[in-house]
Amino acid sequence: MAPxxxxxxxxxxxxxxxxxxxxxxxxxxxxxxxxxxxSLKRAPGPPEQAVxxxxxxxxxxxxxxxxxxxxxxxxxxxxxxxxxxxxxxxxPGFKNGIRFKSDGKTPIKExxxxxxxxxxxxxxxxxxxxxxxTVVNLMSIIKQEGxxxxxxxxxxKRDEKIAKEKIVIEKLDAEVENELSEVIxxxxxxxxxxxxxxxxxxxxxxxxxxxxxSKPVEDFQKKIPVMAKTWPFELDPFQKKAIxxxxxxxxxxxxxxxxxxxxxxxxxxxxxxxxxxxxxxYTSPIKALSNQKxxxxxxxxxxxxxxxxxxxxxxxxxxxxxxxxxxRSMLYCGSEVVRDxxxxxxxxxxYINDSERGHVWEEVLILLPDHVSIVMLSATVPNxxxxxxxxxxxxxxxxxxxxxxxxxxxxxHFLYTGSGGKSKDERFLIVDKDGKSFNAxxxxxxxxxxxxxxxxxxxxxxxxxxxxHLTPKQETTMWVGFIDHLKRNDKLPxxxxxxxxxxxxxxxxxxxxxxxxxxKEKSYILMFFHHCIQNLKPADRLLPQxxxxxxxxxxxxxxxxxxxxxxxKEIVEMLFQKGLVKRKIKKLHLEGINRQHLSVNxxxxxxxxxxxxxxxxxxxxxxxxxx
Numbered sequence: 001m002a003p004x005x006x007x008x009x010x011x012x013x014x015x016x017x018x019x020x021x022x023x024x025x026x027x028x029x030x031x032x033x034x035x036x037x038x039s040l041k042r043a044p045g046p047p048e049q050a051v052x053x054x055x056x057x058x059x060x061x062x063x064x065x066x067x068x069x070x071x072x073x074x075x076x077x078x079x080x081x082x083x084x085x086x087x088x089x090x091x092p093g094f095k096n097g098i099r100f101k102s103d104g105k106t107p108i109k110e111x112x113x114x115x116x117x118x119x120x121x122x123x124x125x126x127x128x129x130x131x132x133x134t135v136v137n138l139m140s141i142i143k144q145e146g147x148x149x150x151x152x153x154x155x156x157k158r159d160e161k162i163a164k165e166k167i168v169i170e171k172l173d174a175e176v177e178n179e180l181s182e183v184i185x186x187x188x189x190x191x192x193x194x195x196x197x198x199x200x201x202x203x204x205x206x207x208x209x210x211x212x213x214s215k216p217v218e219d220f221q222k223k224i225p226v227m228a229k230t231w232p233f234e235l236d237p238f239q240k241k242a243i244x245x246x247x248x249x250x251x252x253x254x255x256x257x258x259x260x261x262x263x264x265x266x267x268x269x270x271x272x273x274x275x276x277x278x279x280x281x282y283t284s285p286i287k288a289l290s291n292q293k294x295x296x297x298x299x300x301x302x303x304x305x306x307x308x309x310x311x312x313x314x315x316x317x318x319x320x321x322x323x324x325x326x327x328r329s330m331l332y333c334g335s336e337v338v339r340d341x342x343x344x345x346x347x348x349x350x351y352i353n354d355s356e357r358g359h360v361w362e363e364v365l366i367l368l369p370d371h372v373s374i375v376m377l378s379a380t381v382p383n384x385x386x387x388x389x390x391x392x393x394x395x396x397x398x399x400x401x402x403x404x405x406x407x408x409x410x411x412x413h414f415l416y417t418g419s420g421g422k423s424k425d426e427r428f429l430i431v432d433k434d435g436k437s438f439n440a441x442x443x444x445x446x447x448x449x450x451x452x453x454x455x456x457x458x459x460x461x462x463x464x465x466x467x468x469h470l471t472p473k474q475e476t477t478m479w480v481g482f483i484d485h486l487k488r489n490d491k492l493p494x495x496x497x498x499x500x501x502x503x504x505x506x507x508x509x510x511x512x513x514x515x516x517x518x519x520k521e522k523s524y525i526l527m528f529f530h531h532c533i534q535n536l537k538p539a540d541r542l543l544p545q546x547x548x549x550x551x552x553x554x555x556x557x558x559x560x561x562x563x564x565x566x567x568x569k570e571i572v573e574m575l576f577q578k579g580l581v582k583r584k585i586k587k588l589h590l591e592g593i594n595r596q597h598l599s600v601n602x603x604x605x606x607x608x609x610x611x612x613x614x615x616x617x618x619x620x621x622x623x624x625x626x627x
Contacts, residue, residue: 207392
């Protein structure tokens with residue numbers, strides 16, 4: 001059954017509003033579905049494909065790309081047809097049509113000949129003698145020029161050829177020098193990234209603009225008298241600037257320091273979409289961070305859903321939290337969620353620089369439609385304006401960059417050289433709170449302390465040929481002494497990063513003698529653990545991994561990597577967030593932790609055990625440093 005091609009339109013007078021008549025007008029998107037159209041006005045798909053879409057659907061038209069629109073509607077085309085003189089004579093599929101006589105009404109039979117008017121003879125125009133003299137014969141000139149060129153080539157001398165070749169070589173050398181001067185800048189004009197210095201002037205490009213946060217926002221309450229969400233504390237200037245731009249439905253890039261309060265901007269975007277009865281999608285690079293944000297936002301907003309490879313909870317909620325790969329799949333499959341989508345929040349957007357997964361962020365940014373506003377959060381993007389200008393140029397919509405001047409929570413860097421016994425308190429400061437200078441004295445003292453415990457055969461510090469491996473007993477002694485040092489100095493909880501799942505399990509097995517919890521905490525941990533696994537089958541509750549992790553958690557030690565069951569990883573995350581897991585052994589994912597529960601005076605140690613095959617880039621080391 002063919003879809004309806006027309007609809008009724010009501011005409012009325014403007015001033016009194018009197019009804020005049022109904023007109024039948026054609027529909028612009030007649031028959032448009034997800035199988036043949038990329039328009040947002042196409043018919044919705046079946047309910048079972050509302051969230052995830054289908055791989056046979058067309059995606060919606062990406063924003064920033066000019067949409068192909070037919071010039072003129074069907075109504076205008078019908079009004080321009082001349083039903084007397086502009087009719088077609090050959091129907092589709094036929095070779096010949098009906099011919100008519102000059103009156104336009106009488107058809108001509110096949111055997112009847114049509115009288116043809118004799119054409120009037122045309123006399124050629126003759127030119128006068130004066131006109132013939134002014135006429136130029138181009139063919140004769142080209143022929144003469146070709147003959148002369150041959151003569152000139154024969155008369156060219158050898159020394160003239162050599163001179164021309166020298167001139168060409170000199171010109172080529174000059175062009176090469178100019179190109180090299182453009183590619184290789186001089187030393188005095190090479191830009192130096194100075195993160196700690198305060199910027200005095202705002203940067204504005206075609207598609208990006210940096211907002212000035214050095215001055216307070218005085219008329220904030222006048223511009224937003226009724227906020228979509230409020231907090232029990234005074235907002236910082238950068239948060240107020242971002243909220244003002246969210247109210248204007250603009251694209252925002254918050255490049256603030258760690259622990260500065262970027263989540264406030266994300267929460268306001270979610271609250272604003274709930275006020276407008278629209279949807280918001282919060283994306284994160286890893287599943288652990290998605291699970292954590294789901295628990296946080298569930299307590300704050302209520303109507304929150306989670307879509308990852310492990311969990312699918314409340315997929316029709318107004319706020320959906322998912323990994324970026326899930327959002328890319330939804331965009332390609334034409335998910336109906338995109339119709340009501342108002343904000344997409346990209347947490348840790350610097351993952352776009354990842355060599356293996358960065359293309360996912362690029363595809364999502366390109367595929368988002370025009371009506372969706374983009375909110376990007378990151379603390380580790382050095383070239384913020386360059387990145388924002390690319391996003392704005394792609395979407396043909398300006399991006400407003402908002403950054404902070406300094407880190408609100410100071411960060412210190414220490415080297416721990418202890419190995420148990422008398423040396424378990426050897427901790428040396430190498431970068432102070434200001435983060436501007438490297439403490440060479442602290443480093444030299446760490447080297448000296450390390451050298452003093454080495455034998456005569458290994459008097460010099462550091463390995464000579466490859467990495468020196470510790471024996472299992474030495475490594476156990478080192479970890480036990482290190483944790484005891486942190487516990488006595490009130491520096492727990494701590495996160496120990498390693499680059500191998502086997503080493504994570506091995507390190508946890510080496511800590512059988514460590515107990516970091518009280519009897520009351522043990523009781524709560526066991527009760528919480530058993531409550532979480534009660535839906536598992538009895539046989540699954542006796543799995544070796546479940547039994548081992550229960551014993552570790554009871555003593556305040558957790559393990560978190562991709563080889564752990566999803567339900568067990570979530571248990572570790574929740575207990576760690578509550579402060580009941582004192583030491584968390586984790587495979588190296590810098591964004592998979594929440595540092596809000598750590599006190600201001602605590603120090604987080606990133607204990608990465610570098611293997612010979614691991615090569616870190618400068619951006620990875622910089623990200624590890626600032627966190």
